[in-house]
Each structure stands twice: as C-alpha cells, then as structure tokens.
Amino acid sequence: MRVLGVDPGLTRCGVGVVEGVAGRPLTMVGVGVVRTPADADLGHRLVAVEQGIEQWLDEHRPEFVAVERVFSQHNVRTVMGTAQASAVAILCASRRGIPVALHTPSEVKAAVTGSGRADKAQVGAMVTRLLRLAAPPKPADAADALALAICHIWRAPAQNRLQQAVALHASRAPRTPHVPKGRTT
C-alpha cells in the first residue's frame, strides 16, 4: 500500500510517501515540503499548494492520501490557512478518485509513538527508526507527513479497502470531476 501523508499548511505543507503493509517493515518513497511565500496573496498561495500536491500525486501515484484533521487552535489566522491548505490537498486527491483519510494529531502520535501526547522530537525519532532513515526528516512538517502515512498504513486495513472501492466507484460515476489539464482520473 502506498500512502501520501500531507501535513497541511500554507507556509510549509509537509508531504511524505510511505510504502508497506501493517506488520511488515515500511519504506520511505519520498519526503519534502511544499512552500508558498508568506507575502503572496492567498489565491496565489493556494494555487502553489495545488501545483505542489499535483506534482507529488503525479510522481508517486499513491493509493491513499492521509491528511491531518484540522482543529481550532489558539491562533485563528493559522488555523484558517491550515484548513484552506488541507482543502486543496483533499480536493486534488478526491478529483482523481484517490480515497482520502483524515487523522487527528493525537491519533498519529499514538500510532507512531504509543502516546497521543508525544512531542515533535519523539515523533521525529520514531519516524526515523520505523523507516530506517539516517536522520530525522527536517523540517518537522516533513516528519509529520511521514507519520501520517505510517498511521494510515497501520490503522484499519479493511476500512481502507472498503474506502478505496467506494472511491473507485464514485470516480467512475457519470458526474466527471474537474481535473487539471492532460490528465485523466
């Protein structure tokens, strides 16, 4: 199973692709960050996030996309940007018919470290160990994206298969989604 994890954000959107199945060693396929300039206007930033996510989908062809579920935080401005970047990631996956799963930060931490209250360093250390990397991926958004992908592979494999079947059916339905140029769902 190949999963693209997305830690959404307008300034830094973490992306990481992990391949494997629950109970076996996992492999990191790719990791990175989609960045958009903080001084650009919101529209251009969202277009840049879309372009970045599209490139990752094109290059790695994931079967699932796992996105961090956004909650209201203290900083309202940040949470808005996060919600908007996550919308773009979810849209990009859904219009290709790729099933999208949302996982909360504590679900991800619990899956990877055993504790829903683990800090960034603990998550980074476990991701490094589980994927047998030489060093923790930087920045933390990139490590978090890999953790999301790992969490998704480990949670409910049966549920994933069901969701994939539903998404495939929906993508073949007559109502064709808008897809970027030169690409078919």
Add this chain to the structure above:
Amino acid sequence: MRVLGVDPGLTRCGVGVVEGVAGRPLTMVGVGVVRTPADADLGHRLVAVEQGIEQWLDEHRPEFVAVERVFSQHNVRTVMGTAQASAVAILCASRRGIPVALHTPSEVKAAVTGSGRADKAQVGAMVTRLLRLAAPPKPADAADALALAICHIWRAPAQNRLQQAVALHASRAPRTPHVPKGRTT
C-alpha cells in the same frame, strides 16, 4: 465591472453575479446556490463545490471574484467547512488569473445597508431594492452573495484596477497554474 460574489459554505454556497459601476444602477446577471449533500464525504463535497464554481465562472466570466472573509465562529465544525469551501472558490478564480477580494461580513452589511450590524432581512431587502428585483433572493446565502458583489463594486474602484493589473501580470508569468481541462487562463 462584472463581479461574482461567493458566500462560501459546504452545504449551501451562495453565488451571485452583479454588473455595474459605483454610482450607477446595478444589474443582477445571475444568482444561485451550489449545494453539496451533507452525508457525502468531505472530498466529494469539495469536488462538487469546485464543479459548481467552475460552471459559474465559465458561464458568467466575471472580472472579479468577491468572497466572504471567514472568521472563527462559535461552531468550529461550521467554520472549518466554510474555510474549506472558500479555499476552493479562491483557488478556482486564482488559477484563471481572476483577482479575488475578501470582504468581511460587516464590511458587506455596512456597504449595502449602511450598518455593519444589519440582520439578514435588512441585507435581503436592500439587495432587492438595489438590484430592482421582484422579491428578495432565497435562500439568504444567495442574497449574501449578491451583497458581496455589490460591496465589491462600491469599494475602492482604483484598488480593483490595480489588483486586476497585478493578477493579469501574474497569470502571464512563466509559472503556469493548473487549470481544468479544455480551458485557458
């Protein structure tokens, strides 16, 4: 000047097109609501909002898109959906190179009724009068979308021209945005 106003929402996304210039009578070109089923998953809802907005942009070719600026509200779940629907509307306009303006609810109310604390009925009544309609547009989201477009036409015409020039320049820059099939920016 032709403006598409968007009152973002996942369940009901109000859309309204108004044509005119500040100081002259305005004309309603179209009004409606893009709806998505509350029981569908988030990805499919966002794809449906994208399809709906694309249809309005295709049909009415607005020069500006005015979207309600989303603030944190009491209901966190609602505000997330609103932020995500607004991201899709902003994305659709921006990748075509159409300038997007965000107006707060109180800016819109103040522009249309003279009071930033006007209620839905007052906004609906003023929209009806300003656009010389037979009855207030229903539902309120549709009236709010028209109010957004009116607000945009009345606020800062000079600023609009500047923003349009910047957006045109950006849309001609080498970094080509992803645009839906069979369409050029």
